[in-house]
Ligand code: BES
């Protein structure tokens with residue numbers, strides 16, 4: 001892999017331009033208005049894997065958006081790496097807050113990305129990171145340096161809960177057989193502090209509806225005499241945390257794996273600047289569960305957050321009204337060994353129970369999944385560590401992440417293999433937010449580091 005740096009400098013402009021092209025396709029999986037674009041995006045990924053030199057590239061239709069499967073087999077006795085990524089993106093809203101249109105990529109420099117960053121929805125999550133793998137494999141194939149077999153599985157429904165991927169994985173265990181799964185869909189601490197994500201949180205996502213009177217009422221004629229669903233919903237939500245910011249749902253913490261003092265100390269050793277964190281978010285204090293640090297709160301502790309709440313009159317001016325209904329969308333981030341379906345049931349039972357007389361409550365579950373922890377005493381982790389050491393000049397910090405990729409625990413269950421999460425994004429890259437971007441340096445560093453993972457993993461496996 002000696003020539004990877006030279007290769008990247010020679011192909012830099014082309015590799016950036018090709019990423020820009022796929023970022024122009026608005027593959028928003030959540031919004032049916034973009035459905036054609038999502039299919040179009042699947043075709044573009046298929047072409048890029050063919051161009052990269054894979055022997056077999058298939059578009060696997062599902063009840064939703066297709067899964068792209070590809071492989072390059074050089075010798076069945078050598079190890080096989082399965083690369084997973086997603087080509088769908090989050091909706092770009094609120095569009096007004098973007099400084100340039102979300103599907104018209106532009107390169108701008110930022111404080112953290114002095115070499116420039118590509119601004120576009122999906123730049124980091126996950127088109128840019130997924131594409132690093134396509135480019136890294138293209139490099140290895142074209143220079144005759146692919147040291148092992150590789151398979152790709154790139155889906156188009158990650159941002160909406162990977163509904164059809166689970167069935168695909170269960171039905172294609174042999175096809176997807178592998179020695180390790182490699183994913184770049186997370187982040188790292190900083191460009192000079194590489195890290196490998198060693199854990200993901202699970203998720204339970206629910207929607208609640210509180211119904212009071214059978215119609216919207218005059219807030220003077222009826223105010224004070226009937227339950228106002230918005231007031232009640234607010235009260236119910238407020239009661240879900242106690243004064244220590246612990247979640248009050250009975251049984252919620254029963255299965256939470258507590259970390260040992262040694263593990264907590266190891267976590268605390270990872271570089272973290274609380275002042276810079278507050279400054280970046282323009283907040284004067286952090287907030288969360290008593291007894292835990294910020295890094296613990298957003299990685300090893302479970303949460304319950306309202307993601308959206310609505311009801312009543314929200315238009316211009318004032319309207320005196322008591323709404324018939326109020327709604328909220330609530331996510332719970334879960335940690336090992338919480339089971340997302342059990343937690344969803346606990347939530348439902350509790351939320352229905354705390355509803356006062358005078359309102360009706362319904363709880364609908366959306367999607368969810370289990371958390372995941374990657375052990376670090378495996379050759380997979382050690383190969384990743386060595387790859388970062390080669391290209392960054394220092395060992396990566398193992399770090400549990402707060403986000404979720406629910407399909408990862410299913411991979412372990414169905415394919416019996418571990419996942420290595422080599423993320424090259426930064427928390428400040430604004431994934432899911434307006435002005436999402438991905439550093440050019442990060443993109444190229446990913447392309448440079450991935451081939452070393454292949455090399456070391458193959459060497460360590462023999
Ligand atoms: N790539 C993210 C997850 C992520 C980002 C994990 C950064 C760790 C660090 C993924 O695309 C995502 O957004 N997942 C969703 C869950 C999904 C079921 C919609 C999430 O975490 O909200």
Ligand code: MN
Pocket residue numbers: 086125126158185
């Ligand atoms: Mn993602």
Ligand code: MN
Pocket residue numbers: 090125159431432
């Ligand atoms: Mn995402």
